[in-house]
Amino acid sequence: xxxxxxxxxxxxxxxxxxxxxxxxxxxxxxxxxxxxxxxxxxxxxxxxxxxxxxxxxxxxxxxxxxxxxxxxxxxxxxxxxxxxxxxxxxxxxxxxxxxxxxxxxxxxxxxxxxxxxxxxxxxxxxxxxxxxxxxxxxxxxxxxxxxxxxxxxxxxxxxxxxxxxxxxxxxxxxxxxxxxxxxxxxxxxxxxxxxxxxxxxxxxxxxxxxxxxxxxxxxxxxxxxxxxxxxxxxxxxxxxxxxxxxxxxxxxxxxxxxxxxxxxxxxxxxxxxxxxxxxxxxxxxxxxxxxxxxxxxxxxxxxxxxxxxxxxxxxxxxxxxxxxxxxxxxxxxxxxxxxxxxxxxxxxxxxxxxxxxxxxxxxxxxxxxxxxxxxxxxxxxxxxxxxxxxxxxxxxxxxxxxxxxxxxxxxxxxxxxxxxxxxxxxxxxxxxxxxxxxxxxxxxxxxxxxxxxxxxxxxxxxxxxxxxxxxxxxxxxxxxxxxxxxxxxxxxxxxxxxxxxxxxxxxxxxxxxxxxxxxxxxxxxxxxxxxxxxxxxxxxxxxxxxxxxx
Amino acid sequence: xxxxxxxxxxxxxxxxxxxxxxxxxxxxxxxxxxxxxxxxxxxxxxxxxxxxxxxxxxxxxxxxxxxxxxxxxxxxxxxxxxxxxxxxxxxxxxxxxxxxxxxxxxxxxxxxxxxxxxxxxxxxxxxxxxxxxxxxxxxxxxxxxxxxxxxxxxxxxxxxxxxxxxxxxxxxxxxxxxxxxxxxxxxxxxxxxxxxxxxxxxxxxxxxxxxxxxxxxxxxxxxxxxxxxxxxxxxxxxxxxxxxxxxxxxxxxxxxxxxxxxxxxxxxxxxxxxxxxxxxxxxxxxxxxxxxxxxxxxxxxxxxxxxxxxxxxxxxxxxxxxxxxxxxxxxx
Numbered sequence: 001x002x003x004x005x006x007x008x009x010x011x012x013x014x015x016x017x018x019x020x021x022x023x024x025x026x027x028x029x030x031x032x033x034x035x036x037x038x039x040x041x042x043x044x045x046x047x048x049x050x051x052x053x054x055x056x057x058x059x060x061x062x063x064x065x066x067x068x069x070x071x072x073x074x075x076x077x078x079x080x081x082x083x084x085x086x087x088x089x090x091x092x093x094x095x096x097x098x099x100x101x102x103x104x105x106x107x108x109x110x111x112x113x114x115x116x117x118x119x120x121x122x123x124x125x126x127x128x129x130x131x132x133x134x135x136x137x138x139x140x141x142x143x144x145x146x147x148x149x150x151x152x153x154x155x156x157x158x159x160x161x162x163x164x165x166x167x168x169x170x171x172x173x174x175x176x177x178x179x180x181x182x183x184x185x186x187x188x189x190x191x192x193x194x195x196x197x198x199x200x201x202x203x204x205x206x207x208x209x210x211x212x213x214x215x216x217x218x219x220x221x222x223x224x225x226x227x228x229x230x231x232x233x234x235x236x237x238x239x240x241x242x243x244x245x246x247x248x249x250x251x252x253x254x255x256x257x258x259x260x261x262x263x264x265x266x267x268x269x270x271x272x273x274x275x276x277x278x279x280x281x282x283x284x285x286x287x288x289x290x291x292x293x294x295x296x297x298x299x300x301x302x303x304x305x306x307x308x309x310x311x312x313x314x315x316x317x318x319x320x321x322x323x324x325x326x327x328x329x330x331x332x333x334x335x336x337x338x339x340x341x342x343x344x345x346x347x348x349x350x351x352x353x354x355x356x357x358x359x360x361x362x363x364x365x366x367x368x369x370x371x372x373x374x375x376x377x378x379x380x381x382x383x384x385x386x387x388x389x390x391x392x393x394x395x396x397x398x399x400x401x402x403x404x405x406x407x408x409x410x411x412x413x414x415x416x417x418x419x420x421x422x423x424x425x426x427x428x429x430x431x432x433x434x435x436x437x438x439x440x441x442x443x444x445x446x447x448x449x450x451x452x453x454x455x456x457x458x459x460x461x462x463x464x465x466x467x468x469x470x471x472x473x474x475x476x477x478x479x480x481x482x483x484x485x486x487x488x489x490x491x492x493x494x495x496x497x498x499x500x501x502x503x504x505x506x507x508x509x510x511x512x513x514x515x516x517x518x519x520x521x522x523x524x525x526x527x528x529x530x531x532x533x534x535x536x537x538x539x540x541x542x543x544x545x546x547x548x549x550x
Numbered sequence: 551x552x553x554x555x556x557x558x559x560x561x562x563x564x565x566x567x568x569x570x571x572x573x574x575x576x577x578x579x580x581x582x583x584x585x586x587x588x589x590x591x592x593x594x595x596x597x598x599x600x601x602x603x604x605x606x607x608x609x610x611x612x613x614x615x616x617x618x619x620x621x622x623x624x625x626x627x628x629x630x631x632x633x634x635x636x637x638x639x640x641x642x643x644x645x646x647x648x649x650x651x652x653x654x655x656x657x658x659x660x661x662x663x664x665x666x667x668x669x670x671x672x673x674x675x676x677x678x679x680x681x682x683x684x685x686x687x688x689x690x691x692x693x694x695x696x697x698x699x700x701x702x703x704x705x706x707x708x709x710x711x712x713x714x715x716x717x718x719x720x721x722x723x724x725x726x727x728x729x730x731x732x733x734x735x736x737x738x739x740x741x742x743x744x745x746x747x748x749x750x751x752x753x754x755x756x757x758x759x760x761x762x763x764x765x766x767x768x769x770x771x772x773x774x775x776x777x778x779x780x781x782x783x784x785x786x787x788x789x790x791x792x793x794x795x796x797x798x799x800x801x802x803x804x805x806x807x808x809x810x811x812x813x814x815x816x817x818x819x820x821x822x823x824x825x826x827x828x829x830x831x832x833x834x835x836x837x838x839x840x841x842x843x844x845x846x847x848x849x850x851x852x853x854x855x856x857x858x859x860x861x862x863x864x865x866x867x868x869x870x871x872x873x874x875x876x877x878x879x880x881x882x
Contacts, residue, residue, distance in 0.1 A: 058785065062781075091784070092786035092787035092788070093787060096785075097785040097786075099778060099781075104779065105779050106779060106782070107782075107783070107797050108779070108801060109801050109874075109876055110796075118786065119787065122792075156876070156877050156880075
């Protein structure tokens with residue numbers, strides 16, 4: 001069966017997507033070669049067409065997309081001309097896929113192991129019994145806890161990082177020649193990401209599987225890929241060996257990607273001795289029985305940014321809910337400029353409500369899709385300041401200018417007519433509209449591409465200087481912390497583990513947990529993962545798994 | 551599972567409360583109707599004396615509130631009362647011995663059994679049929695089959711039941727005498743004869759309820775087809791029919807079960823017109839006659855049966871929805 005030629009050979013691939021009535025190009029003539037056992041990294045921003053190219057290498061296009069031209073060959077088989085039946089016999093058996101969100105990609109109605117064995121049994125590669133045993137062996141190899149029994153759980157009973165590994169095991173079930181990894185660690189915490197990266201790399205090496213690794217995270221791809229191909233708006237920018245690419249990018253666009261993490265603003269001293277927000281001994285929880293926060297205390301001073309970091313489940317967002325009054329604390333209180341705020345938002349005055357504003361992670365869902373920008377920003381202006389008519393319009397125009405969006409162009413648009421970064425800017429303008437002194441930013445850049453995210457961080461920084469704002473920045477991304485924070489609060493399991501100025505936080509010695517977080521952030525060095533694994537020892541991956549909450 | 555038990559307990563208690571409210575509404579509605587049992591039964595011969603005599607013998611000279619609570623008290627001790635027609639017959643012809651009294655419950659039981667039989671026959675055809683049609687329509691979405699199934703079922707649901715019933719009688723009883731147009735059912739019939747006589751009303755009901763269930767099955771499945779786990783299944787090389795039956799259907803069950811329950815309830819409560827057309831001796835016929843006569847105990851009993859069926863079937867649907875959801879069945 002196996003020929004000596006390349007495993008995947010794509011020439012001048014053009015893919016179009018249906019937008020309303022018209023077919024618009026998504027991929028504009030991409031070539032791709034992949035040898036057996038090789039790992040190719042595909043990187044680019046969202047909309048670059050990476051996933052579309054990755055799926056096309058499987059002969060698959062999403063609904064509403066079509067292959068407009070070019071050729072796709074898998075091991076000599078022409079996938080463009082192949083019938084559905086022929087492609088189906090390859091999918092799962094010789095080409096497998098690992099999706100970004102394992103939680104959404106496992107069927108909630110079936111146990112993991114039944115989903116694992118479905119492919120091998122269906123393709124006649126293995127029997128139910130043999131495939132089940134193989135699943136357990138793979139689970140063990142991927143260092144999943146309790147490999148004999150974890151497969152018999154339902155997806156909702158297993159944590160995100162474990163699901164991602166189970167999905168990698170599922171992709172391996174027929175021992176395919178090629179696996180397409182589509183952002184497999186993007187949704188995970190840094191500490192969990194390491195385990196998954198190590199597991200993926202391990203198993204791909206062991207079975208000599210070729211892989212296409214799609215990601216927007218350069219540091220991650222540096223650990224995984226032999227070669228890197230950079231895509232921009234459906235076209236290739238450049239391709240080279242990983243080390244050569246990292247050491248010496250040729251094109252300006254690639255250089256700009258490499259330079260992204262350079263933005264860092266100097267630490268600023270507090271502008272007043274009186275904290276704008278004091279969180280004093282707050283204990284809170286959603287159900288009567290369990291506390292999510294335990295005696296959390298920290299202060300936020302005017303003109304400063306406090307970054308609250310921690311993994312998912314550490315209680316970062318719960319702190320925000322306590323400050324905004326959505327979740328009244330069981331004990332402790334929140335003080336604003338020294339005066340206690342009523343615990344529940346329902347008991348706060350309009351002025352107290354005005355002082356605490358929020359910017360959300362998903363600008364997509366935080367903006368009402370049926371309202372125009374003038375109304376989205378105008379509503380809080382009207383509500384808090386009582387402006388109407390011309391004055392109101394004037395204020396909205398001012399706010400749009402502040403967030404660097406041309407008012408004449410944008411004021412009458414709907415959210416759906418904006419890009420992701422622009423939507424986030426509208427979210428910022430809405431928070432500014434209340435003239436608050438204090439704004440909570442909940443993972444505001446984590447859904448954005450790096451270049452766009454950088455723009456948002458710079459904007460937030462400028463606004464802070466101009467308007468003397470205090471930010472509480474909730475994030476799990478330590479690069480963001482490095483860029484924008486003055487003070488850092490590290491949280492774990494609802495406790496504050498460490499708190500202090502940013503420079504202290506990034507210089508040793510750290511608290512153990514801070515150390516684990518910091519050392520888990522991927523670096524742009526292709527040897528970083530090897531070094532880290534060596535330092536921690538293989539067993540320490542298990543250690544990390546134990547430390548990280550589900 | 552104890553949470554499920556608690557849910558069932560709560561819902562049953564709420565259901566009982568609902569039934570009391572229903573009985574009040576029905577009582578008030580009958581009170582609001584012009585005329586009463588005495589006038590209705592005497593018709594042309596309703597002299598004031600005769601009317602007053604019947605009213606007195608039935609206790610209708612008491613205040614409505616008093617009568618309602620007297621009836622309610624009876625219900626709580628398991629006594630649904632005696633039909634006014636029976637009472638009136640006894641008072642006029644002197645049959646007052648206790649053991650000859652035919653209660654509403656006695657009258658209702660065989661009628662109810664007949665209605666359940668009709669509903670069961672219709673459901674046995676309609677539920678599998680509409681699920682199969684819905685799954686096939688989802689599988690061949692946009693095809694001729696999908697459209698034909700949609701148009702066909704929509705046509706049948708858009709036509710009034712009696713119209714469908716008469717069309718069926720025209721083609722299957724009058725023009726081609728295959729089935730009887732009148733469903734004479736009685737206790738002595740064997741099962742097959744009974745089934746044979748039930749075919750036309752059951753077919754009418756099937757045509758009425760299929761569209762709703764089929765369309766919900768189709769939509770519930772199609773809604774899930776954009777999910778990532780469906781894409782994952784396709785990328786594993788799973789054939790399309792299997793993607794739908796094994797990957798989409800189990801996750802679409804909750805809405806489908808609810809619509810099926812709603813339609814099963816309709817098969818019991820909505821049979822009135824169909825039973826009248828086919829002279830089927832079910833609870834619907836009895837209900838119509840009782841309303842005509844303002845026969846309060848009978849109307850109340852029928853309504854409680856209807857409401858009870860609704861409540862129990864909806865409870866059953868909710869329990870099944872919980873049982874089909876692995877998140878609720880296997881908590882973390």
